[in-house]
Amino acid sequence: MSARVASRVAVTVAVITLVLSTVGFVLTLVLSAFVFDEFDAYGEVPIPGTGTVELPAGEVTVSFHTVVTGQPTSGFPIPQISVSIEPPSGVADPVVTESVGGTTTVNSDTRVRVWVVDVAEAGEYQVSTDGDVGGYITPRLAFGHGSSYGWLLWVCGALIAVGVVELVAALLWSARVNKAARPLAPHEVMTLDNPPPLSAVPTISAGRPPSDQGIRLEQLRQLAALRDSGALTEDEFQAEKRRILRG
Structure with missing residues (x-):
């Protein structure tokens, strides 16, 4: 295989790698937000209201969950709400940290992550909620976790970086080969x-x-x-x- 043909093959392979990894990144991002994200895996509690949720040890996400009549934007307004989480007897209080995320809407069903809770031990936790939610339809707090396929985003991101490096190197090689003197027949x-x-x-x-x-x-x-x-x-x-x- 001549250097000119090899350089063209290298450019083609780099472009294919870059395109496929970019498509994979976007697809994984969409699936993580709308399919893989189990925001209500451990249950929901109405606002205002009380309820019991079975929480595992570790990080738990708390999302404001409601129904909308239109298509909200990224600036979806979160009402003034509060939450109190009582642990089982003899268990340390969970640590609640504010962590507002992006707005996700599927068929008028809207959710926004509001808090992240660090749970010391698994068990049944008593949850009390309150807030000014008069303008919202069926407002509630959902307890769950993020996508378990987040590592795919890192893989696709790494492939995108590799594709960019390959493409730059292949283009430089192709330009050098094309500039080389052509031998006389x-x-x-x-x-x-x-x-x-x-x-x-x-x-x-x-x-x-x-x-x-x-x-x-x-x-x-x-x-x-x-x-x-x-x-x-x-x-x-x-x-x-x-x-x-x-x-």
Whole structure:
């Protein structure tokens, strides 16, 4: 495989890698938000109201969940709400940290992450909620977790970076190969044994017979052309020049 063909193959492979990894990143991002994200995996509590949720040890997300009549924007207004989480007897209080996330809407069902809770031990937790939610339809707090496929985003992101590096390297290689001097084909090399075609040699006017001096000048011009094309070395040019001048 020639260098030129190999460089084109490298560019094509880099472009395919970049396109597929970008599509995979976007697809994983969409699925994580609308399919893989189990925001209500551990249950929901109405606002205002009380309820019991079974929480595992570790990080738990708390999302404001409601129904909308239109398509909300990223600036979806979160009402003033509060939550109180009582642990089982003898268990440390969970640590609640504000962590407002993006708005996700599926078929008028809207949710926004509001808090992240660090649960010390698994068990049943008593939850009390309150807030000014008069303008919202069926408002509630949902307890769950994020997508378990978040590692796919890192994989796709790494592939995108690899694709960009490959593409830059392949383009530089292709440009270097295209700029390289193209070797002459055998039929393009001019030597004394393989003179240029007659059409390339300037013709002498047929109006009058050429003089000896005119013939020598024409031969010298042809020799200079052969030397400039690389068909003759400087020593060969000088030797032929002396021969012509001697007649």
